[in-house]
Amino acid sequence: MTAVDNDTASEQWGPPHSRTVTWHDPGHGVTHGQAMAGLGYLKAMIAGELPPPPIAALMQFDLVGAEPGKVVLTCRPDGAVYNPNGAVHGGLACTLLDSAAGLAVHSTLPAGKGYTSIEIKVNYLKPMRLDGGPFTTTGRVVKSGSRVAFTDCVVTNGSGAIVATATSTLLVFDM
Numbered sequence: 190m191t192a193v194d195n196d197t198a199s200e201q202w203g204p205p206h207s208r209t210v211t212w213h214d215p216g217h218g219v220t221h222g223q224a225m226a227g228l229g230y231l232k233a234m235i236a237g238e239l240p241p242p243p244i245a246a247l248m249q250f251d252l253v254g255a256e257p258g259k260v261v262l263t264c265r266p267d268g269a270v271y272n273p274n275g276a277v278h279g280g281l282a283c284t285l286l287d288s289a290a291g292l293a294v295h296s297t298l299p300a301g302k303g304y305t306s307i308e309i310k311v312n313y314l315k316p317m318r319l320d321g322g323p324f325t326t327t328g329r330v331v332k333s334g335s336r337v338a339f340t341d342c343v344v345t346n347g348s349g350a351i352v353a354t355a356t357s358t359l360l361v362f363d364m
Contacts, residue, residue, distance in 0.1 A: 248285070264325075283311050
């Protein structure tokens with residue numbers, strides 16, 4: 190590699206961009222959420238009665254729908270998540286899918302139960318580009334047991350085309 194004059198190069202790159210991420214301490218929501226059935230907790234977040242998890246602010250997604258065994262997230266990412274190929278990094282899609290899987294399971298749990306991912310299998314079908322949004326992620330519980338749950342999830346672009354899918358296994362446990 191050859192040395193590059195950083196001042197000259199950065200002038201060619203255009204002005205820098207920035208974003209401020211603001212979130213609420215997750216302790217409040219977690220404390221209240223542990224005393225609530227999962228679906229009630231999710232609906233309280235949607236209604237703005239409890240704060241969303243900080244990851245939602247960081248990754249720019251919102252929980253917009255919840256029913257037993259199914260959740261819907263929307264995401265409008267910015268250029269901060271672009272990879273060197275000029276597309277949204279696959280890690281964002283994976284995070285959306287993992288979040289939808291967990292929240293779908295959460296929607297089925299009684300108070301005092303929690304979950305964590307055991308594994309996730311992601312298939313990337315199309316590149317995600319900023320002009321292709323907003324992106325919608327739907328997570329559905331396929332089978333929920335007392336210790337393990339299985340989910341199917343999908344991310345679609347603003348035109349409804351599927352850009353990524355996932356299957357996931359989650360551990361269910363007492364809090």
